[in-house]
Amino acid sequence: MSKSAVNETNEEARELARRLLQGAGHAALAVNDPDGPAPLASRVAIMADERDALILVSDLSTHTRGLRSDGNCSLLIGEPGPKGDPLTHPRMTFIAEAFATDKLAHRERWLQRHPPAKLWFDFADFTMFRLTPRRILLNGGFGKAYHLMPEDLDPQ
Template sequence: MTKDQPSPIRPTDDEARLLARTLLTEARFGALAVSLPDQTAPYVSRVATVAIEGAPHLLVSELSLHTKALTTHPDCSLLIGEPEDRGDPLTHPRMTLMARAEIADKASLKETWLEAIPKAKLYYDFTDFVMFRLTITKAHLNGGFGKAFHLEASDFAN
């Protein structure tokens, strides 16, 4: 981008904040990007997610590579937002959350999680499953073609 080209990033407004919160609240899975301790390339995995008290939470197995990565390097990104049945997928809203993961109290969140993802009842109580809370530090919202926004953690507060 040169000084003659306008920035493709729009000023963050209430409409963008509402869309960001809606994507976060409605997401039930996403693509989690982590840094593996012995690799230089990012590692991406599909994970289940539920927003609880404004923060994405992940229920993951300690046997997985992404869980091992989060325990050694808790900085991560989560891409959420799914294209609808019709149209170009790149015209549908999606958002990348930059976050820091920390262990959450899995037992206290069981009812909320199972209400959102009932099939998780099959494995929720497995001892190798842990819950992470992602504290959002920044986000990039693509609200559709030509609608890009940078968001801060404060943009997710109600």
């Protein structure tokens, strides 16, 4: 029987996952391609809202059509640091379900987080989605793999 590479979730892992989510400004979004049988990835701006992530996307984009046809998606959150192997830097895959949400309710916070969005935030073809996690795969660096649940993102 092989040993699992996944560690038991602890407070250090929970705190790292919370920091990654709260600190993220952008992430890679993966959706099911509405035009074919393969995943589709895009870079999107994000903002944390408690344990969820919010994204603002154009209805003209393929990834938005993908979210509308199938809300199952994931975000890869975490950027490599300026030095060292990018694969040793913390990151997490946020496996989620996307739901359209009221973008005006988040306007002020979104524009504080993403000031350039003031140019397009109010365009009618932009929709905000709430990505509610189902589970989280955290890689905190070499030998630091964890499987987390949504409640692990709750503040302590």
